[in-house]
Amino acid sequence: MIRVENLVKKFGDFTAVDNISFEVPxxxxxxxxxxxxxxxxxxxxxxxxxxxxxxxxxxxxxxxPVTHENExxxxxxxxxxxxxxxxxxxxxxxxxxxxxxxxxxxxxxREKTExxxxxxxxxxxxxxxxxxxxxxxxxxxxxxxxxxxTPKILFLDEPTLGLDPQSRNQLWTHVKRQNEADxxxxxxxxxxxxxxxxxxxxxxxxxxxxxxxxxxxxELKQRTGTESLEEAFLKLTGSTIRDEAASxxxxxxxxxxxxxxxxARR
Amino acid sequence: xxxxxxxxxREVKKYLRxxxxxxASLGQxxxxxxxxxxxxxPVFQKAGRGSYLQFMAPGIIGMSVLFTSVFSGIALLWxxxxxxxxxxxxxxxxxxxxxxxxxxxxATVAILQGILIMIVCLIAGFRPVSLLSIPLxxxxxxxxxxxxxxxxTTIGSSLQDMQGFQLIMNFLVLPIFFLSGALFPLNNLPxxxxxxxxxxxxxxxxxxxxxxxxxxxxxxxxxxxxxxGAVAIVLLGFGAWRFSxxxx
Numbered sequence: 197m198i199r200v201e202n203l204v205k206k207f208g209d210f211t212a213v214d215n216i217s218f219e220v221p222x223x224x225x226x227x228x229x230x231x232x233x234x235x236x237x238x239x240x241x242x243x244x245x246x247x248x249x250x251x252x253x254x255x256x257x258x259x260x261p262v263t264h265e266n267e268x269x270x271x272x273x274x275x276x277x278x279x280x281x282x283x284x285x286x287x288x289x290x291x292x293x294x295x296x297x298x299x300x301x302x303x304x305x306r307e308k309t310e311x312x313x314x315x316x317x318x319x320x321x322x323x324x325x326x327x328x329x330x331x332x333x334x335x336x337x338x339x340x341x342x343x344x345x346t347p348k349i350l351f352l353d354e355p356t357l358g359l360d361p362q363s364r365n366q367l368w369t370h371v372k373r374q375n376e377a378d379x380x381x382x383x384x385x386x387x388x389x390x391x392x393x394x395x396x397x398x399x400x401x402x403x404x405x406x407x408x409x410x411x412x413x414x415e416l417k418q419r420t421g422t423e424s425l426e427e428a429f430l431k432l433t434g435s436t437i438r439d440e441a442a443s444x445x446x447x448x449x450x451x452x453x454x455x456x457x458x459x460a461r462r
Numbered sequence: 463x464x465x466x467x468x469x470x471x472r473e474v475k476k477y478l479r480x481x482x483x484x485x486a487s488l489g490q491x492x493x494x495x496x497x498x499x500x501x502x503x504p505v506f507q508k509a510g511r512g513s514y515l516q517f518m519a520p521g522i523i524g525m526s527v528l529f530t531s532v533f534s535g536i537a538l539l540w541x542x543x544x545x546x547x548x549x550x551x552x553x554x555x556x557x558x559x560x561x562x563x564x565x566x567x568x569a570t571v572a573i574l575q576g577i578l579i580m581i582v583c584l585i586a587g588f589r590p591v592s593l594l595s596i597p598l599x600x601x602x603x604x605x606x607x608x609x610x611x612x613x614x615t616t617i618g619s620s621l622q623d624m625q626g627f628q629l630i631m632n633f634l635v636l637p638i639f640f641l642s643g644a645l646f647p648l649n650n651l652p653x654x655x656x657x658x659x660x661x662x663x664x665x666x667x668x669x670x671x672x673x674x675x676x677x678x679x680x681x682x683x684x685x686x687x688x689x690x691g692a693v694a695i696v697l698l699g700f701g702a703w704r705f706s707x708x709x710x
Contacts, residue, residue: 244552246710270554280545284476296468297553 197222197349197381198243203252205238212238214405215252220398225375225382227396229389229429231438235405236385237277240353243383244274257348273298273347275339277354277385283327287318287337290326291344298345305344312340315366331358339367346374352384356391368395389426399425403433465555466563473534473567477574484578487530491522491579495586498645511647519588520671521644523579523599524606528642528664530575531607532635534568535614535701539624548710561705565615565698569607576603591677598674605690606667612697619704637662644668648680663693 198220205213213235220226228236241247242254245265254261261268281290288309295305313319316336326334335358342350350371356364372395374380386392392399393413400410409416409432413425420428477484499515506514541547550560580599590596617630641655642664651659659665670686673679679686 241710246548246551248709266554266556269552272552274552276545276548278545280549282472282541282546282549283544284479285472289472289475293468293472294549294553296464297550297555299554 197224197257198226198383199253199255200239200243201253203239203242203254204250205235205242205247206250211405213242216402216405216407218400218407218410220381220383222381223375223379224397225371225384225395227392227399228383228385228402229387229392229399230385230402231433233438234402234433236402237353239402240274240351240383240385244272244351245269271347272349272351273342273345274351275342275353275355277357279334279338281326281334281338281341284325286323286325287313287329288322290337291341294341295344300345308344312343315370316340316363332360332363335359336363339363343370343374346378347380349381349383350374352382352386354385354387356386356388364391371395389424389429393425401429401432408432465553465559466566469550469560469563470567470570473564473571474574477571484575487526487575488578488582490529491526492582494525494645495519495522495583499586515587516589516676517647517672518645519580519583519586520599520675521642521668522583523576523603524642524664524668524671525639525644526579527572527576527603527606527667528610528639529635531568531572531610532614532617534571535565535611535616536618536621536627536630537568538564538615538618539621539627542618542710543623547708551708551710557706557708558702561615561702562698565608565611565701568611568614569604572607572611573600573603576607590675595675599671602667602670602674602686602690605670605687605694606664609663609667609690609694609697612694612701616697616701616704619701619708638664641665642668643680663690666690 200219201217203213203216204211216235216239228239230236238247242249243256243261245261245268248262256268257271259268259271282293285293291309291313292305295309300308310319313322316339318333318337318340321329321333326337329337339355342352342355352371355367359367368391371382375382382395384392384396396413398410398412399416401408401416409419411419416428416432417423417425420431422428422431495515495518499518503514506512506517511517538547551557553560577600580596590599617634621627621630641659641662643659644664648656648659648665648669666681666686666689669679669681670683670690673683673686681689
């Protein structure tokens with residue numbers, strides 16, 4: 197379903213993804229683990245048509261995301277790592293807009309929106325503007341939105357960041373269900389090793405833009421001679437702490453917070 | 463089609479919800495209209511040009527449409543910063559439709575703003591030549607709005623963050639306004655200035671508004687409409703191309 201061969205992505209002099217290759221067969225839940233700045237999100241961006249590879253081959257359902265971007269976009273759904281909601285719209289409007297963009301017919305759209313908002317306990321706030329939501333609520337809304345349509349491939353980029361255990365449980369149950377019922381291929385990244393251990397069929401560990409190990413959780417533990425996935429991960433990637441440089445977008449958010457009172461314009 | 467509609471609706475909803483900003487946005491045009499309109503009025507009158515308020519009102523309407531439409535295009539940068547842009551960029555909808563929906567939404571907001579300013583002008587004492595002038599004025603407002611919303615989208619697609627915003631404001635948007643003849647007649651200008659004003663697309667917009675609203679113009683409504691239409695098409699094409707190239 198996903199095939200990546202010798203993928204390289206550079207930003208100027210910095211190599212974010214350094215010659216990685218892997219394959220994800222249809223119906224698999226594939227976890228991409230790595231410390232901050234290892235190249236996880238960049239890989240997802242290349243797979244989801246948001247960025248172009250510097251070199252290498254990428255195929256999503258047999259299609260090249262650069263030459264067949266619309267066809268590729270029809271095949272996946274994504275929950276982003278950082279916020280992607282419109283804060284000046286209500287929860288309902290955010291869901292509705294997503295449904296329209298993803299061609300979910302009106303009746304199904306409304307029914308599914310109701311089910312999902314109830315499932316993630318946002319129903320009584322459906323008509324409130326998203327900017328009045330807490331961080332956790334926004335996160336839940338993003339996830340609910342990600343499930344509004346059933347894609348062939350679901351990308352989840354650190355979906356559980358900032359989620360309470362209840363919502364986390366809902367999320368993974370839902371992911372499992374979609375995977376089993378509709379054979380949705382799932383490509384996820386997370387910092388919580390127990391989650392990867394619980395849901396993923398196969399795990400790739402990426403560090404400094406390179407894949408350092410790939411296999412099932414049991415295989416990784418066996419290879420590193422460790423008891424838990426967490427230990428295996430630390431053994432593979434070392435225990436130094438990485439920090440991503442604040443991007444210009446983060447700086448802008450900071451800046452915007454300072455002088456942005458109400459709306460987004462002017 | 464539904465994607466274009468929903469993105470258009472988003473822009474309009476956001477505008478109608480930002481009441482404080484709507485009121486705030488009336489400040490600048492009101493200052494121009496009342497202070498310059500009444501302040502320079504006597505001089506203008508002495509020069510044998512009639513009422514300055516009457517002359518300037520179409521210019522101020524054009525200015526409001528210009529600012530609102532360019533900014534609505536540049537609001538793309540906000541969507542990039544707050545992440546919403548990604549949501550639309552990965553959607554299974556050709557980017558051209560996303561761009562058209564946004565641009566038409568921005569243009570509609572600019573037209574609404576222009577109508578609001580026109581009402582303010584009418585209250586301040588502006589009188590168009592006939593009732594028919596008002597709907598014809600909407601046509602020129604719409605052309606100005608689409609042209610500059612497309613320009614805004616082009617700029618928004620090309621900038622990475624708001625750091626370039628001041629530059630765009632001071633070296634593009636303000637010159638477009640000041641060189642458009644919104645505040646002064648285009649007749650008998652020094653050659654260099656006359657040349658530069660003739661390159662400014664807003665000159666034709668303001669001129670068109672003047673022709674239909676007060677029955678006096680410089681280029682004539684036909685040339686105005688042709689120039690506005692042609693530039694709008696070029697900018698829409700260019701904006702769509704820039705928008706399709708956005709990487710996050």
